[in-house]
Amino acid sequence: MVSRVIPVDPFDLVIFGATGDLATRKILPGLYRRFFAGQIPEGSKIVGAARTAQDSDAFRAQVRAAIEEFVGAAKRDPAQIEAFLSIVDYVAVDAMGDDGWAALAQKLRDGRVHAFYFSVAPSLFGALAERLHSYKMAGPEARIVVEKPFGRDLASARALNATLAEHFDEHQIYRIDHYLGKETVQNLMAVRFANILFEPLWNSQYIDHVQITVAETVGVGGRGSYYDKSGAMRDMVQNHLMQLLCLIAMEPPYHFDPDAVRDEKLKVIRALQPVNSSDIVRGQYLAQARGDCDTPLPGYIEDSENPQSKTESYIALKAHVANWRWQGTPFYLRTGKRLRARTSEIAITFKQPPHSIFDENESEWRENVLVIRLQPNEGMNLKVMIKEPGPGGMRLVQVPLDMSFAEALGEDGADIPDAYERLIMDVIRGNQTLFMRGDEVEAAWAWTDPIIAGWEARGDKPASYDSGSSGPEDALMLMHRDGRRWREIR
Structure with a gap:
């Protein structure tokens, strides 16, 4: 199966924070891959825009280095790299002042989409938006892309939305x-709404429970001081996991x-019940020896450089959606x-048949489980x-019907674009389906804030x-007391 590449119209894209880590690792290599695929026209x-005082040739050298490091050898074609670099330019700008803004405005051309990627700290979003407006770059065809965090609570999210508005x-x-740019996440919607097979069963009558897991093998490392002001709840649950939950639980738009899609996601967030303190487990990782090496991996306390830290590097919780479809699930x-292990997956566990006609030991029975793997090895497994x-009677065994995208789509289809590639192209097209709306962000914080306020008021450590490991022992008990168990992290 060969994937279709549909070129976009010529555009001007400005990347604020173009010399930063995200631009180097993801945005610029992703744009080159889209150029290599023929999706970005040469016009x-x-x-790139940043505080660093350098000329365009110096920036192009940085872009070339990023391509060499983060793009696979099969796509590092010298002629294509040179052609891509020919459409790359640079301006040094002061986000909090006026230096460089007039020069930036002169580089943009009329009659095309102007996209501005804010790959900077949220504290600069307002200043950038104000200067884009002042220098008349905020026209009808202008679009801004803002990275999370979208605030750190409801009040700051509202203030940020108001500033951008x-x-x-x-x-x-x-x-x-x-x-939301991951291929498997979008396929979740396709599986639900393009096939009659699952949707009639997609409710509390047939689904026992849902597990959403995003596990990482790395610690907070060099971003410990930042992470300690955030924690797993703000950094992951309020946005990433919340979005996955919405796609599972939403009604068909x-x-x-x-x-239409975002309206249905918003309904799910507003239907989330408050979470009891007994249904939340928080944890911090301990130091660990690095295999045969004498140098240990530091624990969270060392990484955060805060001996008194009560910030969680792990969180598990049980949530309920209060509506007819999901009552009790x-x-x-x-x-x-x-x-x-590093893994991200959604597991939908279906209920057992109401009656078994087989002489099967109840303890050996296994439920049907649909697993959507986001990483690694994107795919689905039922x-x-x-x-x-063999002979000897009707003995039952559980087997997987496995679809790995790499295997199912063949060599060409397996070359799945990175999430950032897809999302940036959606910005150019003007398609907001996979982006969060302002009221959606605020609703997510309105659910999250009381949870955080609760453990802060109690002084929970x-x-x-x-x-x-798989996390704190208390997280196992969260499931065991319900007669369930977590899926193995592997």
Whole structure:
């Protein structure tokens, strides 16, 4: 199967913070891959903007280095790299002052989409928006892309939305969450709404529970001081895991249209019940020896450089969606640093048949489980019961019906674009389906804030867990007391 590449119209894209880590690792290499695929026409222009005083040739050298490091050898074609660099430019700008803004405005051309990627700290969003407006770059075809965090609570999210709204309409603001750009996440909607097979069963009558897991093997490392002001709840649950929950629980939209999809996601967030303190487990990872090496991996306390830290590097919780479709079906969410394996998945566990006609030991029975793997090895897996081959009666065994995108789509289809590639192209097209709307962000914080306020008021300290484990023991009990168990992290 060969994937279709549909070119976009010529555009001008300005990347603020173009010398930063995100631009170097993701944005610029992703844009080159889209150029290599033939999706970006040569008439387009990509302008890097940052405080660093350098000329365009120096910036192009940085872009070349980023391509060499973060793009696979098969796509590092010298002629294509040179052609891509020919559309790259640079301007040194002062986000808090006026230096460089007139020069930047002169580089943009009339009659095309102007996109501005805010790959900078949220504290600079307002200043950038104000200067784009002052220098007449905030026209009807202008679009701004803002990275999370979209505030750190409801009050700051409202203030940020209000600041951006002073200079841009809501349809011009693209709040990017790279999880929504993953191929498997979008396929979740296709599986639900393009097939009659699952949707009739997609409710509390047939689904026992849902597990959403985002596990990382790395610690907070060099961003410890930042992370300590955030924690897993703000950094992951309020946005990434919340979005995944919405896509699972939402009602079918009337059309695959940006506002129709986001309207249904907003309904899910507003239907989330408050979470009891007994349904939340928080943890911090401990130090661990690095295999045969004598140098240990530091624990969270060392990484955060805060001996008194009560910030969680792990969180597990049980949530309920209070509506007719999901009444009584729990959603278990967990995410953490320094865990056993790097994996992100959604597991929908169906209920057992109401009556078994087979003489099967009840303890050996296995439920049907639909697993959507986001990383690694994107794909889907449906576990079903079949007869075990061989004579000797009707013995049942659970087997997976496995679809790896790499295997199912063949060599060409397996070359799945990175989430940032897809989302940036959606910005150019003006498609906001996979971006968060302002009221959606605020609703998510309205649910999250009381949870955080509760443990802060109680002075709760996260439980310790071993690096390389599945998290705190208390998280196992969260499931065990409901007669369920977490899926193995692997």
